[in-house]
Amino acid sequence: MTDEELIAEVRGWLAANWNPRDKVQAESFGRSPYQSFLEKVLAAGYAVPSWPKELGGRAMTPAQGRLIEREFAAVGAPGAGQDRHNLWANTALAYATPEFRDEIVPKLLTGAVGMCLLYSEPGAGSDLAAVRTRADLEGDRFRVNGQKVWTSGAAIADYGMLIARTDWDVPKHLGISFFFLPMKQPGIEVRPLRQITDEAHFNEVFITDAFVPAANLLGPLNGGWKVLQTALAYERSVMGDAARGPRSGKGSPKGDGALVELAREAGVLDDPLIRQEIAQVTAWKILNRMNNARAKAELKRGTSSPIMSLGKLAMSRILHQEARLRTLLLGADSLLEGPDHPRAEDANFLSLNAYFTSIGGGTDQIQRNIIGERVLGLPKEPEIDRTMPFREVRSG
Amino acid sequence: MTDEELIAEVRGWLAANWNPRDKVQAESFGRSPYQSFLEKVLAAGYAVPSWPKELGGRAMTPAQGRLIEREFAAVGAPGAGQDRHNLWANTALAYATPEFRDEIVPKLLTGAVGMCLLYSEPGAGSDLAAVRTRADLEGDRFRVNGQKVWTSGAAIADYGMLIARTDWDVPKHLGISFFFLPMKQPGIEVRPLRQITDEAHFNEVFITDAFVPAANLLGPLNGGWKVLQTALAYERSVMGDAARGPRSGKGSPKGDGALVELAREAGVLDDPLIRQEIAQVTAWKILNRMNNARAKAELKRGTSSPIMSLGKLAMSRILHQEARLRTLLLGADSLLEGPDHPRAEDANFLSLNAYFTSIGGGTDQIQRNIIGERVLGLPKEPEIDRTMPFREVRSG
Amino acid sequence: MTSSLSAEELDAFLESLKRLLADRCTEGDVRRLMEQPGHHDADLWARLSEMGVPGLLVEPAHGGLGAGPAVLERAMEELGAVLAPTPILSTVIATALVQGLGDEAVSARLLPGLADGSTIAAVALTGPAAKWTAESVAVAAIPEGNGWRLDGKAAFVLHASAANLLLVVARAPDGIALFEVEAGAKGMSVAPLPAFDRTLDLADIGFEGVAAVRLSAPGDGWAVVEQALDMGRVALAGEQAGGTRRVFEFTTGYARDRHQFGRAIGSFQAIKHMAADLLLESESAISAARHAAEALADGAADAPQSISLAAFACADAYVRTTADSIQMHGGIAFTWVHPAHLYLRRARADAQLLGSSAAMRERFVQQLGG
């Protein structure tokens, strides 16, 4: 099939099956209001074109897959390119037993189930391998007890991708297993977590004598660390730029000239100090864009560019610095908050929410470790807890 | 003896023995042009007043010693307070055999011998315990081979305080010995070390089959690490603020208003950016002074204040930032150097010489470790080379 | 230490203050007050008043302790350390304004109430330009009958909700002058402002033909206002230094206790080195605040310069320390229940009140001769 033929086919299919007025926002946590459409996408082989036919794919090349995605994107239709983007389905594909895979993957690809991540714990943030949530085998199921945190979408999720400790007498990385934990059961309590921004995008999840069928185990028992690495890699490649700008948007002009406009509105555009700061922050934003563009251009298929890993660190610096600049622009007006003071609200929100990027998904400090070790080849630090039984490791 | 009596005594003695016109600069590397005067100081008991009488002291309190120092300082006379300041004599006092001590200490107190430090090596900078200069016992002397670096005064020194490895089969801290190495012997070659500032304040010292009498060993064989710690502590308490300002001084007004003057002369005092920078750098300087004053005020006799340890780190930041500011002030004129361009010379010299403070005597990074661990009580990093035989340690 | 208290007396005073605050101004108390309009704890204020805190600056003849700015600064460190929501800053500025007038009758009438805490003052100081400069004053005063009438706007007035004394800095025909307005006077509108620091009681006050009593003598009175602002800046610097030190302490404590990768996170250089740098910030803030207070107490010639320095050094140290503290804590400090953000909110507020860091740096350069 030539590219032209494929494009023609997809266009024809979309014309027949998709109404552009149905355009929706991407939904990364599973359950979709467009299940019936997504079922058709899957049936047509557009959901996961690079996968084998028996799993709903068409064994296409990644390049062909991107052609399909481009056509879907052009009309705002959801559901294509899930072989690249669907964290849940990819993880299940790679590690679930054939039975569970065949059951769950179609549901994941059609948004029939909602999902959440049960990784972080209060005592295991930067150090995920230190999880203390336990899963104990009882017959054909595991009993689960523990506490998870920083979980988005927990309240509506049908399953959580869970890491839990299944062996306490081996080093920490070697005693973890990975599960699809059913969320709709007694023993799972979801509490919204109030953030410093006074929002609650995340939850704490308290797990008390909940159960997960042994069939929902992904990868080998005690082999969950490797599954997690795969899942995290998918997540990172999908996350892109998750940083949020100012909340209200009211006080926030758009584009490269946005900070200039903001300063003009605040009546301080003639302040040389502020002009220099505007130049710096705007430059960092543009440089980040340029770096990403160059990374994409240099990206060989399937391999990741060294520059890629810099985006999160760069964004962290941009957000914190922009928060400072917006505060400087406003002066005493930054004392305020609330809807009547949108510019102050934006500056203050940003000054807090910048930590979402500089802490969330691995702190800047962890990120610098990763860049130093994986990108620059600098040696790791001695890891004192790498080999001792987890029982003996101090954590929390 | 009351303080008043002591003061009267010292004043009388100085009036009889010291001509203020002989005022000299403090000389920290031993040999002094004022030996005969220093001999009188020692004989009068003013050199080391807190020491026992048999060692030239008068068993006075530290407070009395300071009174003597103050009187000496008032007329610019050298030689008092060596019980606090004389690194060499204090180290010898604490660790030399009685015989060697009795021979060397008077010479050190009267400036009859020149001294240098033989600690750092090309492969042992931050990590002094990794020295590879070896001292092998042969009868009643040690044969010494190795290379030292960052040695001031090596060319004129009579002795060098040397750390060398005397046991290679024990962990690195446990196989080091501390010597007074005679410098005037074949087998010791001193080469000036050209710095990035194009000066040569230091030397490399190449030691090839040189000898040191076993009697010159300080502390026990293989017990040199502890001696070194004592010597380093003396050095730190003496060093005070070793940071040097701009070299020429021509382009450098003095006092808190110095940077304001410099900006005025450069015609950029009305630049708001530069004004803010001037405020910041000047403030850091004043704050450092305030911190030191507060540390001294809080200093209980004999104990060191937590703030004390911040001075070097603070000074490093001040010097680097002042170099940047001076460069900013000058603009394109900073392209130049040499005596015809004293302000450029100063800015450029400072931009390089700031590393003397941020690297020399322990890098800023090492200094932060020390503050974090000794002042703030944060745990040390795991030290992988603390227990293995030195032969197996990778260094250099 | 320059004060009328001996070192032992000062230690004892601060010790009692610490005990009171540990008892009556816990994090829970602060959070409770954040939710209440006005954020004023009358009980806490009464107890502080019993100790003499509001009257530290007031001479004994008028019912105060007469301890001076150096002791005030030390007390502010303690209040700042626990984010105490009190009208102390307004009280200090009002006291200094009244004292600066040098009018014995006014002093005798107003200072005793300020000293014993029964008078809670609000001071309308700056207009919407909010630079706390003479140019920013946006209330005009016009003689009317035996008195004066005020028209215009004051912005970011502190503690207006709890106040029973309102002092107004206004522009009279002969220059800046100080006025007193009765609580609830006709023509006055107090509009509470939603503050990012939720312990802060802020309001805009509008004046439309409000009757007022002039307190200051004829002639331009800005010098008196500037002196009072400087007293306020010393108090604020103390609050910032105390807050900085407290945040630094609980952050390094967390770095010692929290374990990840089998090690205390404070054993990692990334955290350890941030802590070392923050120690410098924290100690410098303390030095700056205390030095400024002592210079003011001594009437030193360089007191205003020391105050400028303390103003921006303490403001910047507090903002940086609270910001780095959140980063050093990681996720736990991104939650509302953790106190780190409360301090960040206070630090950001304090950095604006009575003039920005940039403005204080500019003033400092002028004082250096630039």
Next chain:
Amino acid sequence: MTSSLSAEELDAFLESLKRLLADRCTEGDVRRLMEQPGHHDADLWARLSEMGVPGLLVEPAHGGLGAGPAVLERAMEELGAVLAPTPILSTVIATALVQGLGDEAVSARLLPGLADGSTIAAVALTGPAAKWTAESVAVAAIPEGNGWRLDGKAAFVLHASAANLLLVVARAPDGIALFEVEAGAKGMSVAPLPAFDRTLDLADIGFEGVAAVRLSAPGDGWAVVEQALDMGRVALAGEQAGGTRRVFEFTTGYARDRHQFGRAIGSFQAIKHMAADLLLESESAISAARHAAEALADGAADAPQSISLAAFACADAYVRTTADSIQMHGGIAFTWVHPAHLYLRRARADAQLLGSSAAMRERFVQQLGG
């Protein structure tokens, strides 16, 4: 990649250039040239000329490769990486000036020599105010007989020692204009300047009634000069980006190899995290320089804005990277024999040439609409 070369041709060209430089422009060569007056290596220049480097911008009709700014920038990265002391920057600016005139006769006379390296140009661009702006021009041009006479001063002229062509930007009655002066012309005094970057040939040039030929047409010619300056800034950004990357590479290499405390120093977070931050600087500098060059090659509307950004981003990245590099090395980089300070000297010089970072940030804000 926007250039007349294919990707393969570009790779091959850069590969040859790298080999040439590795062979003929070692650190030893650079140090040798530092000690020689003029710091010019005629042999190296001849070999670069054989490769076509000086003529990258010159159209083939005039003997150049016509490869354009994007290829020039890549070549500058290589030259910058080894601190090559060459008159390339002057050559680029002179070429762009001549091309900007759009005068075929002048082009035919001057470009072939510039392209084949036989002409080494110096350009008197700025006066002692040294801001590389029209206002900074401090040479006045007055018509005299059939020609012109020049009076005044040019500062920080690059490569004057080796030059056999001198172009002078001067203020004529009708505005800024471009002149040509014969080497060694009467009334001209060339005063070499001692440069902190000892690879740099800098001079002040005084003009007293110096006879000159006007090259530019009647009317204000500043736009032509600004375009040539922008071409120079692209070249300079390439040099900075290349230098930044090289310093970054040898610094991380050292961090991998150097062991203290039984570990590679790069395993310590203090060093590792500095390295991670510098990777961002280094990669951003590369992105900025290449993007600016490509925008200029494409004649993109935002090319001048991209050039401003590259100018300050690359200058700052180079200064920061070289400065941090010394700190990361420790004592060894405090010695003259270590190359780190040579790069720091170059970085500090490059940060001033053709306009400061602060000036470029200001221009950038104007270009953003501010």
